[in-house]
Amino acid sequence: MTGDAAPVSPDPSGTDASSTGEESANLALWLTRQATERPDAAAIRQGEVTLSFAALNDASARAAALLAEHGVRPGDHVSLIMPNVAYFPIVYYGILRLGAVVVPTNPLLKSGEISYIWQDSGCRVAVVFAMFAPDAALAAKDTGTDVITVVPGEFDALLAEQQPLAEVTAREEQDTAVILYTSGTTGRPKGAELSNHNIGTNVRTSMDELFSGGPDDVLFGGLPLFHSFGQTCTLNSAVYAGSCLALLPKFDPAAALQVVQDEKVTIFYGVPTMYVALLQFADKERFDTSTLRLAVSGGASLPVEVLHGIEEAFDLRLLEGYGLSETSPVATFNRPDRPTKPGTVGLPIPGVEAKIVGPDDHDVPVGEIGEIVIRGDNIMKGYLNNAAATAEALRGGWFHSGDLGTLDEDGYITIVDRVKDMIVRNGYNVYPREVEELLYTHPAVAEAAVVGVPDASHGEEIAALITLKEGTEVSADELRDWTAERIAAYKYPRIVKFGTIPKGPTGKILKREIKIN
Template sequence: MAGNEAPVRADESAAGIPDTAGESANLAQWLRRWAAETPDAPAIRQGALTLSYRALDDAAGRAASLLTSHGVGPGDHVSLIMPNVAYFPIVYYAILRLGAIVVPSNPLLKAGEISYIWQDSDCRVAVVLNLFAPDAELAAKDTGTDVITVVPGEFDQLLAGQEPDTSVAERSADDTAVILYTSGTTGRPKGAELTHANIGSNVATMVETLSHTGPGDVVFGGLPLFHSFGQTCAMNSAVYAGAALALLPRFDAEQALEIVQDDKVTVFLGVPTMYMALLAVKDPQRFDTSALRQCCSGGSSMPVEVLHGIEKTFQVTVLEGYGLSETAPVATFNHPDRPSKPGSVGTPIRGVEAKVVGPDDQEVPVGEIGEIVIRGENIMKGYLNNPTATQEAMRGGWFHSGDLGRMDSDGYFFIVDRVKDMIVRNAFNVYPREIEELLYTHPAVAEAAVVGVPDAVHGEEIAALITLKEGEAVTEDELREWTKERIAAYKYPRIIRFGEIPKGPTGKMLKREIKIG
């Protein structure tokens, strides 16, 4: 976008979002609403377990009473450490209905990492699934945090002995609802404060303009609920819409397809590596996925070959979007009522603006690469106890994403790479995603991650870590020559290695953990 042109902005009408002026903005009201209107409708499914909206609301009320007995009140920070099990939404909405703040964390964190988060966010109480209690208990010794250990069965009995708290605390739109700690790729993790309005607006837009979810729908719950994508777009969106959430505690492609078949999932949410795994399942058509009407992808850019593969295999449309924890998370999306562009993350959602800027924070011309910056209803309040980081991220009133991208003449955004992932070889900028897209077209390649490695002659050299498809074979030299024939000489990977690509809890590739000598 050049010169003085206005940034791309979504429709600001916010049609369909309830007017909450003068009312409590507490997200927990959604659960109370459906418990009253459709009490017997399924809310949570996990294997053989089904919780109705009445049962989920009752359990959340009892959990709220339990938390109150541990001293939790409005404004308190409560840590929540567990995978995608039914206890997660029970405790999550219990915390919110007390007016307290949820601090969800990856269950795989170690004691030192947990201690840092608890100290930084001043968590006085933590609710932890028993499988992950040992590290939490070690952290508690350093922080004095009161740990409530959730032992399946025993915890149910504990809740049964509580009188359910049927009230929902008053919260204003700008009150913090959730604190999400970023991955910490640059120094210590930072706690992004998301308000009730941030999440509420993002959920309403997701449901009303993107997924069109409603009662009777079943949303796939395989994305980690402690992460913004799974929490906002799956769990909170399902509860906002009165739909059911079908949980999968640990992602496995065959189990995911079984859930899609058995629970008649209508909306599937995943990151690209999840979709790659679905395509790698032997004879995926043996599963009945006919109830699926929409797939949504986010977390990282989806290779075009994978998108086409999913649409062909499962006969369903894949809509790709973009966002970050700091944007609650959705910022742009391919809208279902507009043309979709493969490889694009779409246009800004309702109530959000986005543009592409250069190093001087000035907009760049259409088609040129720069950093994507965002502002709107979805942007976090700031980083907890970190005004310096907040000011740096929010320069000029725009959240600076750290992602490189471009915008075409139709206002569609394309993610090129993370600013920090860009490779500079012989003074030429090389964007790993471009090379990865090419590698995915090779018939033997299942997954590809391209990174830069230090080089005394060229500054950085281009390296690729490749996972081959089962039963396929190709040598490093053969794959190197194949790419060399199809891409500019300064771009092709001189170094190719085969192996498993490290991934984070959401299935996102962790390039910072790739070590290639």
């Protein structure tokens, strides 16, 4: 579904929103409802392509028929490898419509990584965008997975040949809808099983109580849809609420602001690196962003300086939340109806509890650092085919996040760092985020990542990788001295390097890939 390929003609008569009865928890019923109630309203925009809810519903019904032709049955696992293009929601809801399970797969993975996911999840079929077909073909040789390649234009013609699948397969609330593979920062990726209930409650809470989204809203679709944040908070939320999702296949600050201007975006969703890029973009004032009413940040901790800068530059409110793939993802959020506490990730959302515990899993006092643990409607069923990892993560009935944080007297949570990112120098705990927050206040620093490096004398030494703002200059010695004047002696980075900070496809900084000697 690209600018030079016409959307599949809508044929709402080919679907039946009520065919499964009122008890089904299948997420695809959100789409059939919108196609019935608001058939001509725009559901997806991507460049020159616009899909109405009726057209999206019809195309997903045809995609379901195509998948059924390839042997997909209820409960089967189907991999989806695709960028943020209009084909993604078509196939995504086609898979769900069949009662099958979506396994969204990072398009940047190589053949060996894809093979692992397909073998671990037992994917019968994979739907792959053409530009990623070579690696998928190699993975298919290893796994025997049936690959359907999406070539723009050709795939439209293939869908047009299908008879729309009228039935939306009934699913129970606890049936798995999506399997999200974690990034594998601590070993092999694990498949977090999210049920219809997990995703459904997270979407409803997000749109109804956190974002106040509805049919008049246009959501910015620059977050990768294969990732939990983009999938729940933009794609599923838009379809649930009847909002329009304006897709951007690859984030770039100029392209993002162009989408905001052209599509009259009202809610902007991003990760901190996106907001840093927008803030540093010199030409941002030439775009009309007056339709924006809210910005949402997640995926990593947002520096307070960046939060204030975005709110001032775009005259809006930026609310930060927190979650993980295993929490569907939203777990905590700064509420729009309550005072924002910059630097915090807010309060647990309705239906969710969160607390801070020590190494013995007992609660720690207010203000003390401990691990964030979570329970509620949003918590995954478990890790696919990994009972040991599931038992460890969900011990005591709480999901153990691996993130360190504090709880204040009002119940707001502040993220301190990942447990594994904590640096121990001369027996003192150093939390990289604290040092990074300070570095962000330096007028020459655009981005900062602080890591620990092995040191014979101190156990670990503190190192900072810095990206400077365009047109600025500062030496490593100057930045080191500036930091040393403003933070305890055991915390400031003795090693300062300049360069590009490695990031993943969601924009999250990849500290494990930072190599500083």
